Amino acid sequence: MQIVYLSDRPQILQETWDHVRHFMPWIERAVVVTPARRAEQFRSDDRVHLAFDEELTGLTSARLRDLDHVRRNVTLRKALLETDIVDDLFVLSDDDYRPIRPISPEFFHADGIDIGYYSYDLGHWPGDETDFDHAQHVTREALSYLGYPTLGYGAHMPQLMRREWWTEAFGEFHTVTDDVLVCEWALYFNVAAVRHPDRLAPARPFETMCWPQFGAEWPWWVRPARYSFENFYPELYEPEALFAGLPRRLDPAQAAKDNFEKILRWTRFARGARRLDFPSTVDNPWTSPSAGRAAAFGLLRKARGAYRYLAAEDRALLTELAGRVEALGRTERSRAESVSRQRTSEPSADE
Known part of the structure; x- marks a missing residue:
């Protein structure tokens, strides 16, 4: 084949x-x-x-x-x-x-x-x-x-x-x-x-792990029957990332244990993310960019505890709030990049 x-x-x-x-x-x-x-x-x-x-x-x-x-x-x-x-x-x-x-x-x-x-x-x-x-x-x-x-x-x-x-x-x-x-x-x-x-x-x-990358970027339409494939992201193997310490290259003797450990980490993170509960030790797109976002999601996490008891309208508002926090993070990154460009373009004291 x-x-x-x-x-x-x-x-x-x-x-x-x-x-x-x-x-x-x-x-x-x-x-x-x-x-x-x-x-x-x-x-x-x-x-x-x-x-x-x-x-x-x-x-x-x-x-x-x-x-x-x-x-x-x-x-x-x-x-x-x-x-x-x-x-x-x-x-x-x-x-x-x-x-x-x-x-x-x-x-x-x-x-x-x-x-x-x-x-x-x-x-x-x-x-x-x-x-x-x-x-x-x-x-x-x-x-x-x-x-x-x-x-x-x-x-x-x-x-x-x-x-x-x-x-x-x-x-x-x-x-x-x-x-x-x-x-x-x-x-x-x-x-x-x-x-x-x-x-x-x-x-x-489907039977894919890491699609979406962190398992919580959007709601699944259908749950994987099991995990047979990994949608590989190199950044997940960096220090402080989700798969830190695990090899990205194949080790035939250790492959089953390595892959099972990845499944455990990934599914655990996805479950927590759906509760807005993000481990401080793992880089992720929700809380890693700034301490302000981490604090905001801490408040959202407390609100999410009552999520199952909320009316549909209240659930929609909570979801909208989470979206606003995400937008806030994008704004923070944009401002930081703008400041960095301005500093780079400013003449030095010797010029």
Whole structure:
């Protein structure tokens, strides 16, 4: 079986490939799409085929860099799938999707039926700030307009795909737009669910740890059945971070214990965060930027203790208050950056 990656991060990709070879040994080969300038940085491996961004797309590296994250990824994947480099049946992944337990081929395909994993309903996707968010909403509207279901399969874990179905899905999408701002994962599986219902199993809940990163950035639409993959964030392994002291590289003899410890830390933090209870020893986006925010969340935590007894209107007000604290933190960071720039631009006393 072949697995397909996009990667501009040779070290992270190599670490992920080591995890895949250990926990998914039936994956025999990898295709890695990368900028040509990175070629020498990837470790030589006969099982890894490098394909270069510029050659696949006919676009310059500068033009590709000008694209937003989603459009660049979709452009690269579409170009790759139009070549004969990729097998008819393959696993699509990203360089930071790491298995954390043994995964058999039956996880993706059993009894002649493909299996896809979803994490949300696109009609309820809460974000509207990033390119990823915008792609979820565009995909939802396109699928709805075309009469397809709207589950979200961008679950930050590998998924089994077929080239034929990929081509069908994009053929449908391009009847309504020539743009490529789309979640290719959701587009693929929702179209396939209607066109090939006898060959695709009912969608299963995703099995990804660290999606979202801290487990509490937004409410889950569906809970993971278990944790089989880690959506890898390098910063979580820094000192005072959630996984501080744990290795990011694979240690085969210790892997099960290391990964179980990560699951325990991550789920414990997520449970606390939902109560607005943040450990002072762990860097996190809620309380780490300033002491003022930490104090504000301390007050919110006390209020949250009565949350279950509040009326819907009061719950909404409490949620709004939490949002205001988050906005306050962004303002603090912006002011600090502005002051820093001003100080940098001021002439020194010697000038």
